[in-house]
Amino acid sequence: MPKIKNNIDLVxxxxxxxxxxxxxxxxxILLLAVTKTRRSDEIxxxxxxxxxxxxxxxxxxxxxxxxxxxxxxxxxHFIGPLQSNKTRSVAESFSWVHSVDRIKIAQxxxxxxxxxxxxxxxxxxxxxxxxPSKSGLKQDEVLPVALEVAKLPNLRLRGLxxxxxxxxxxxxxxxxxxxxxxxxxxxxxxxxxxxxxQMDTLSMGMSGDxxxxxxxxxxxxxxxxxxxxxxxxxE
Numbered sequence: 001m002p003k004i005k006n007n008i009d010l011v012x013x014x015x016x017x018x019x020x021x022x023x024x025x026x027x028x029i030l031l032l033a034v035t036k037t038r039r040s041d042e043i044x045x046x047x048x049x050x051x052x053x054x055x056x057x058x059x060x061x062x063x064x065x066x067x068x069x070x071x072x073x074x075x076x077h078f079i080g081p082l083q084s085n086k087t088r089s090v091a092e093s094f095s096w097v098h099s100v101d102r103i104k105i106a107q108x109x110x111x112x113x114x115x116x117x118x119x120x121x122x123x124x125x126x127x128x129x130x131x132p133s134k135s136g137l138k139q140d141e142v143l144p145v146a147l148e149v150a151k152l153p154n155l156r157l158r159g160l161x162x163x164x165x166x167x168x169x170x171x172x173x174x175x176x177x178x179x180x181x182x183x184x185x186x187x188x189x190x191x192x193x194x195x196x197x198q199m200d201t202l203s204m205g206m207s208g209d210x211x212x213x214x215x216x217x218x219x220x221x222x223x224x225x226x227x228x229x230x231x232x233x234x235e
Contacts, residue, residue: 004042005049007227011210015221018214029214032077032203034224036061037231040068046227047072055079055098055222059086066093079161079222081135088112091120098123098161098203098222101137106149113154121158122149123203126183128162128176136162139183146187150196159201159219160184166208173212177204181217 008031016026033046036057043054043065052073056062057080066076077096082105090097091112100106100122113120124145127136137145142160150157160183164176181202188198205213207226214221225231 004045004228007229008046008049008051011207011223011226014211015214018211022215024214024217028219030220032220032222033227034079034206034222035065035228036080036224038224038228040065042228043069044072047074053077057081059089063089063093084108092117094120096121096123096158098220099125099135100149101125101135101145103145103148106145106152106155110152110154115154119154119156121201122155123159123161123201124149124157126160126162126180128180129165131165134163139179142183143187143190146191146199147194147196150191150194157197157199159199159203160187161203163206164204164209170209170212170215173209174216177202177209177213177216177218180204 012031015029015031019026019029030053032053032055033051034055035043053075055077075095076093077098078090078094079098082090082099087105087108091109092114097109097120109120124142125136126142127134127138130138146157149155160180162180167173184199184202191198201220202218203220205218205221207223210221210223
């Protein structure tokens with residue numbers, strides 16, 4: 001228990017220091033614990049340390065943990081690739097989806113979201129560095145998708161998510177995050193002109209680059225390794 005709690009304290013301190021550096025309120029930044037391959041007892045240790053937001057990449061693994069931890073008041077975020085045949089389970093089980101990159105997927109999530117659960121929070125995934133190996137919308141594809149998603153009845157378009165390529169220096173890391181922040185601002189101007197709700201979320205930054213992300217306006221940092229240690233191999 002002490003190790004995970006200590007790690008959470010250390011990461012929270014890093015977030016706070018970076019926020020202070022750029023004049024931001026640390027409470028504006030959510031620490032999202034990435035729990036893929038982690039056991040439920042490890043997640044309970046994080047809950048005991050005060051965390052309530054958890055992220056999963058693999059649907060079946062996630063559903064097992066959601067069931068095992070149903071006694072807790074938690075917010076589950078889906079951050080992995082999402083195929084059409086998985087949308088119903090995601091719509092019925094999660095509070096957030098960070099990896100939407102097609103209108104078809106968003107439409108299915110909206111159609112399959114139980115009304116009793118309220119709106120499903122959506123981030124559009126952007127391939128900010130145009131890497132062939134990564135999912136996500138190209139920068140010039142984001143606006144038309146955002147305009148469509150913002151109009152879907154059971155979804156709430158919250159923001160953008162990106163996983164930039166690895167960089168060695170904090171200065172280089174900030175460049176991709178700055179591009180994502182600028183893209184959100186550009187799209188928000190159009191959403192406002194169309195009398196649609198503006199996006200308030202930037203899901204960016206992980207264990208190795210969260211400082212750079214916070215400096216560029218991140219509101220959600222997705223951290224796994226620095227909370228729980230090296231990841232276990234996924235079965």
